[in-house]
Amino acid sequence: MNARALARRAALGIAVFCLVVYLVFPFGWALLSSFKTNAELFSTPARFWPEHPTLEHYRQVLANDDFLHAALNSVLVASSVTLVSLAIGALAAFALGRFRFRGRSLVLYVVLSMTLFPQIAVLGALFQLVNALGLYNRLPALTLTYLVFTLPFTIWVLTGFLEAVPVEIEEAAYMDGASPLELFTKIMLPLAAPGMVTTGLLSFIAAWNELLFALSFMQTPDKRTVTYAILSFSATTSSAFEVPWGQMMAASVLVTTPLVLLALVFQRRILAGLMAGAVKG
Amino acid sequence: MSMTTGEAEKQEEVAGIRARRRARVAWVFLSPALIVTAFVALYPLCDTLYLSLTNTRLGSEEPARFVGLSNYVELAHDGFFLDALLLTVLFAVITVMLELGLGLGIALLLDTRFKGRGAVRAAMLVPWAIPTAVSTQMWKWMYNDVYGVFNDVLVNRLGLVSEPIAFVADPRTSLLAAVLVDVWKTTPFVALLLLAGLQLIPRELYEAARVDGATPLQAFTRITLPLLRPALLVALVFRTLDALRVFDVFYVMFGSRPDMQTLATYAHEILVSISDVGYGSAVSTAIFLVIAVFIVIYVALFQRREA
Numbered sequence: 373m374n375a376r377a378l379a380r381r382a383a384l385g386i387a388v389f390c391l392v393v394y395l396v397f398p399f400g401w402a403l404l405s406s407f408k409t410n411a412e413l414f415s416t417p418a419r420f421w422p423e424h425p426t427l428e429h430y431r432q433v434l435a436n437d438d439f440l441h442a443a444l445n446s447v448l449v450a451s452s453v454t455l456v457s458l459a460i461g462a463l464a465a466f467a468l469g470r471f472r473f474r475g476r477s478l479v480l481y482v483v484l485s486m487t488l489f490p491q492i493a494v495l496g497a498l499f500q501l502v503n504a505l506g507l508y509n510r511l512p513a514l515t516l517t518y519l520v521f522t523l524p525f526t527i528w529v530l531t532g533f534l535e536a537v538p539v540e541i542e543e544a545a546y547m548d549g550a551s552p553l554e555l556f557t558k559i560m561l562p563l564a565a566p567g568m569v570t571t572g573l574l575s576f577i578a579a580w581n582e583l584l585f586a587l588s589f590m591q592t593p594d595k596r597t598v599t600y601a602i603l604s605f606s607a608t609t610s611s612a613f614e615v616p617w618g619q620m621m622a623a624s625v626l627v628t629t630p631l632v633l634l635a636l637v638f639q640r641r642i643l644a645g646l647m648a649g650a651v652k653g
Numbered sequence: 654m655s656m657t658t659g660e661a662e663k664q665e666e667v668a669g670i671r672a673r674r675r676a677r678v679a680w681v682f683l684s685p686a687l688i689v690t691a692f693v694a695l696y697p698l699c700d701t702l703y704l705s706l707t708n709t710r711l712g713s714e715e716p717a718r719f720v721g722l723s724n725y726v727e728l729a730h731d732g733f734f735l736d737a738l739l740l741t742v743l744f745a746v747i748t749v750m751l752e753l754g755l756g757l758g759i760a761l762l763l764d765t766r767f768k769g770r771g772a773v774r775a776a777m778l779v780p781w782a783i784p785t786a787v788s789t790q791m792w793k794w795m796y797n798d799v800y801g802v803f804n805d806v807l808v809n810r811l812g813l814v815s816e817p818i819a820f821v822a823d824p825r826t827s828l829l830a831a832v833l834v835d836v837w838k839t840t841p842f843v844a845l846l847l848l849a850g851l852q853l854i855p856r857e858l859y860e861a862a863r864v865d866g867a868t869p870l871q872a873f874t875r876i877t878l879p880l881l882r883p884a885l886l887v888a889l890v891f892r893t894l895d896a897l898r899v900f901d902v903f904y905v906m907f908g909s910r911p912d913m914q915t916l917a918t919y920a921h922e923i924l925v926s927i928s929d930v931g932y933g934s935a936v937s938t939a940i941f942l943v944i945a946v947f948i949v950i951y952v953a954l955f956q957r958r959e960a
């Protein structure tokens with residue numbers, strides 16, 4: 373190997389190393405911090421590795437009822453909104469992907485423009501709607517309003533999936549006397565299953581990460597979601613310090629790890645979904 | 654086989670009935686989605702527009718009145734709103750440029766073959782998967798003026814600065830602090846999008862360019878950039894629209910600090926904290942208009958270049 377090729381490889385290696393450090397350092401630093409004692413966290417100069425690793429911060433976070441409520445609320449809201457948008461979205465995608473009818477392109481156009489829709493633009497009216505329905509400070513308010521951003525995306529990606537199904541399959545089913553509903557449940561749904569996994573994951577993650585609506589429609593600590601709860605982390609036990617950074621980092625790791633794992637395990641599907649959403653848009 | 658006119662007409666009629674029936678079936682399948690969309694998006698959108706023309710206040714005794722454009726007149730003289738507008742546009746321009754530049758660099762890096770490329774691509778999803786509210790807290794800890802790792806490196810290890818920097822609190826670095834979080838979180842998405850675009854470019858083109866004696870820089874500007882244009886445009890539009898509605902980073906990092914409000918945090922404050930639904934709706938609508946202006950600018954720019 374000549375010197376130039378060697379230099380090229382070294383440069384490539386360094387660039388890749390820097391990239392990986394850049395990508396994972398903030399999470400890694402939170403992880404390291406969460407295992408440090410308060411004495412180590414609040415000392416200068418900072419220490420890289422926890423010298424006396426402790427689970428104390430995790431113990432405190434997991435003993436915090438507000439945090440546990442928040443985790444449960446986030447699971448409930450994210451799962452329910454995912455299920456609802458998959459159910460409604462699959463029906464709509466079947467209509468848009470397998471039927472030609474007047475108004476189809478208008479509907480597709482509305483769906484597409486909704487995926488780019490700023491949530492804040494409907495906040496005022498949704499605030500009134502939530503109050504009028506008596507849903508203020510109740511979790512169904514979030515399940516309902518999160519559909520604003522999960523449903524259009526779900527419809528868009530699933531329509532792409534169902535459009536790709538060969539027309540012969542559909543014709544064969546109709547020849548056998550299947551009704552449209554049977555065609556949908558027995559043939560199209562199973563074929564769209566990979567797309568449902570992808571969009572389901574993306575909806576779940578989007579709902580888990582949402583802050584604005586949670587902040588606006590939930591009030592009491594027992595109704596908060598994790599993104600909201602992480603803000604209101606107050607000094608409960610380590611009152612000597614202004615902000616309990618150790619607990620905050622432990623809580624951050626706890627609410628983030630499931631998502632990071634999901635993203636890594638399903639990376640291919642998530643990438644495919646993200647690209648389908650973006651490239652077609 | 655020839656058909657009589659009557660048979661052909663009858664067949665046409667049958668086909669027509671079938672098409673109409675199929676259209677009806679399609680609308681039935683669509684209806685749940687349409688109802689939900691109308692309920693949570695279209696109606697609220699129109700309602701926000703209407704509310705912005707009224708003096709509606711939540712929990713107010715007096716009934717709301719139609720006040721015409723007076724909320725918008727007030728907006729034009731509202732110093733906080735204008736500051737928020739300026740800050741939001743500045744934030745959008747800086748982050749989008751950084752994200753596209755850095756994203757392109759990362760995409761080019763990942764387009765080369767090396768061991769562990771799959772693992773690096775997986776690591777790209779880490780910043781993306783972390784809720785913005787949470788990653789902002791993680792960065793705030795790193796920014797901490799006394800115990801943060803950035804100051805530790807800058808002051809104690811490298812000795813680049815003598816005094817620790819209060820990245821978040823100091824008005825000179827506040828915007829940078831927010832920009833870095835957003836860039837960290839969203840550059841991977843841009844990079845993955847551009848990488849997908851790069852992989853669509855046929856390798857033979859580079860081969861041919863090399864045979865013709867083109868330098869790598871020429872290959873980049875004459876082949877890569879033009880062919881990557883569609884992907885770059887998609888990334889540009891997506892990122893701009895996202896940056897203009899930025900909320901989480903600023904809300905978590907600065908709370909209600911008056912000099913660090915974006916359009917979205919300002920709208921939220923007026924709608925939810927002050928319950929001034931009329932005026933807050935005007936701010937929301939203004940965000941919509943700002944985004945529309947950017948879309949018009951983009952469309953105008955690209956169409957001219959295409960022509």
